[in-house]
Amino acid sequence: MSVYLVLFVFLGIASTVYGDCPRPTGKEHMQLITDVTFPAPDGTQVTFTCEPGYMAKGSGTVTCSNGQWSILRRICEIRNCGSYGEVDNGHVDYSEGTEFGATIRAVCNDGYTPVPKDSTAYCGVNGWEDRIAVCDPILCYAPNEIANGYFSPVNPSYHYGEVVQYTCNGKYVLNGSATLTCTNEVFTPEPPNCVLVNCNAPKVNNGAIVSGSRPPYTYQSSVTFGCNTGYKINGSSTVSCTINSEWSQIPNCTEIQCNAPKIPNLEVDGKAKDIYKFYGNCVAEVHRGI
Template sequence: MDVIFLLSSFGLAIICLAQQCAKPSGGANMVLRDEYITKSTFEDGASVSFSCSPGYTAAGGSVRITCSAGAWSPLQLKCEKRNCGPLPEVNKGDIEYKDGTEYGATAVVTCRSGYILVGQSVLKCDVQGWMGRVPTCDEVKCVTPAEIVNGRFSPNKDLYGYSEVVQYSCDKGLELHGSTELICSENGKFSSAPPTCVRVECKDPVIRNGFWESGSRPPHKYRATVTFKCKPEYTMIGNPTVTCDINSNWSPGLPKCTSHGNALVGLLTGALVVTIPILLV
């Protein structure tokens, strides 16, 4: 009789143990809630809850399952990636989304021409949403350019906007050497260095065996032109008309008047220089 009672008790113990459930595992992108993590077995009738993994949100279904006769009821919870949604529009800027607007995606903000980015250009969709503050696009500004000796510029302001133009001028009798206009560029600097004011005067040209035909008379100022002619028995080599350039030089250089014989020798010499390589070939 005692043996039967012991066996019966042992059988009940086996049945009780069989009713327990092992720690359940959740579906994709979900975890068992903290209060249940430390337990390895659960009694018959016990219930546990799941939550979505960081970066995921519940998209329907019950979060709770129950242990019944050693087995857990089906888990109905569905988890999907958190969607951060679009960022607020950036004035004078553009936003490019890498792989959409869901958890793990990134957004890159760029500014349009003439505007500079202030803040972080790359934002990431994280657990709590877009991480970081949305940047702004501020208009490019250039500071006042340098003054020049014997000259001035206008308009004269503390700051200039993108593509705004500054114009330089010189005192009477002087010429601008360099750019007359400076433009505020997209990097916040003017397009070139300020010009200088120079006095331009070319020396009175003298051509041996030639003479002045037309054009400027001394003093020869900037862009003054002179045209020469050779004496009847001479041939001109070079351009007959020259111009006084910004460096006070005649451009493209003064011509030469050569006697007909010397001119022919020069032409033949030039021809030989050209034909010798051909003969060698």
């Protein structure tokens, strides 16, 4: 083989080994954007870009020189969307953070509600995408009217926490809560009723009313019972007329009874009993020992 042929082959091998560059490898979260066929010839330039959701810092272009790529200066950092901004009458829930892929929502103060409900914003490739809710005041419409009564104040609408007071006409009595509060767009609890309360005269066997209200017996009228001689009260002696036109639990008058007496050195004259009624008696005589 001639000297010229050997030199030509050697130069060709050197050109392949030292001039062409293999496909370059990028860093984390990078993509190679190129239409170059590899291995690439000396002097070729290619560029790395960051994946969606990541921000580029530094140059992403590298150059093939003597079979090697220049140092890649670019780094890709995850996008941070930062603060969304203020929410009137509430605050932003950043529990998922502010980086790419995080979701935020509005949390409203007491008395306010998110509009539209359950709306969120998403940290995307271009920053915060969509809009979170605004916090509007919670309002209640007027509560229901009631028969034989009314409520006040009367307004077209009421703010969260506002209270209305119910009142009954004349002799009618409120059965239920007198006050209702505007909560989550409705008044709670349920409106009361206005009822007429009239209890019948109470009676107790072997007893009688000794003090208290006179008829007619209306709501919260009260009377006190006493028992006849020889009887004792069993239960509370005072009862009241309830909202249901019924008396609270009426007591009983039970007969007073005594157990047989036990006296040392005495015995009952006659046939002894186990139980004696009130005012019953027995005559005892001395039992003398022999």
